Amino acid sequence: MVLESFQVGTGDVPTVLLHGFLGSGRNLRSLAVAWTQADPRRRILLPDLTGHGQSPALPADADLSTLARDVVDTLDAQGFTGAIDWVGHSLGGRVSLSASLHASDRVGSVSLLDIAPGPVPLDLSESGFVLDILMQAPPRADNRRALRADLTGRGLSEGLSDWLLMNLVPDGDGVRWRFDRDALFRLHKRVNVEDLWPAVERPVHPPLRCIRGGRSRYVPDAAVARLEAADCPVTFLPDAGHFVHVDSAQAVLAWLMA
Incomplete structure (x- = not known):
């Protein structure tokens, strides 16, 4: 399924930037613009995930792999070939990890914006x-x-x-x-119970990294230890909440470019 999307930048380093639950690609536009201005090599695709924004409706049995496959279809349709850098906030990060499992040849790296691989407790x-x-x-x-x-x-x-x-x-x-x-x-209930640790803890995986908001609870201390043991470094932003790219925009940009 091809999703509604738009592009920022005209460089030769293909990147996909994925929003969180109930959001749309527009939520990350400011980050994409700042990134491409600081690094003109970047060409960034910002889709509306399936069932979000102006993209097609969710199939009844949609899960993270459904959303990941739709992103891959959209990358193909927009001429983004080969292994891509995936950056995802919250749900978008979990979709990125799912893509690394189900479409590994299309994932060059994964950057997680305040989300961990494990199931998300409802509270x-x-x-x-x-x-x-x-x-x-x-x-x-x-x-x-x-x-x-x-x-x-x-x-x-x-x-x-x-x-x-x-x-x-x-x-x-x-x-x-x-x-x-x-x-x-229905999607929220289904994707929150999915366990994506296999994407991180398998013997060979693409480069992974995570950034964590100090005022957010989505990446608990136990997950940080487990991520870092699996060669996924975690950066801590003490003054940021869950929307790290809004609360600490310059720090997130510097981290992405590091």
Whole structure:
């Protein structure tokens, strides 16, 4: 399946940059622009993952390997050949690890933005908290302002509410959600229990690295020790939350270029 995507940069080092759950390629545009300006060799593809943004809907049985295969199909369609550098935030990082298992010839390296390979406990999942509120919200409203008030009234921050509202589309005289919330709910349950440690701990794997936000719980200390034992160095950003590329943009850029 070919996904909605756009490119940043015109260099000869192919790279794919993958967003997190409930996001879209636009979420990482600033990072991609800064990276290609600092390193003009880069040519970066930013797709909307399956079921996200303007990409096709999720199949009923979609899992991480489904999303990874769709990214590979999109790389092919856009002329990105050979082994690619994969960089993924949260869900995008887990998709990258899945690709390294199921399409190893297309993965030159994997850089994880605040995500670990193991199953994600529900009580640690910020995306699960956001999804629960999203599932309670009405399917449509008269205007964006009404849906924003509903989300913030259920306890979601203004920033996260505005981020979610990027997924609204016109619907007659009102607005509705672009994505299928029920399909995303099923996907979330399925991908969070997948164990991707085999991608990291096998005898031979592509170069791996991880960056961790000090105010995030997605990469616990036990996972750091296990990652580093498997030759996947972990960099710590003490002042960053889960969205490390937003909270510590310059540090993440320097890390990517190191």
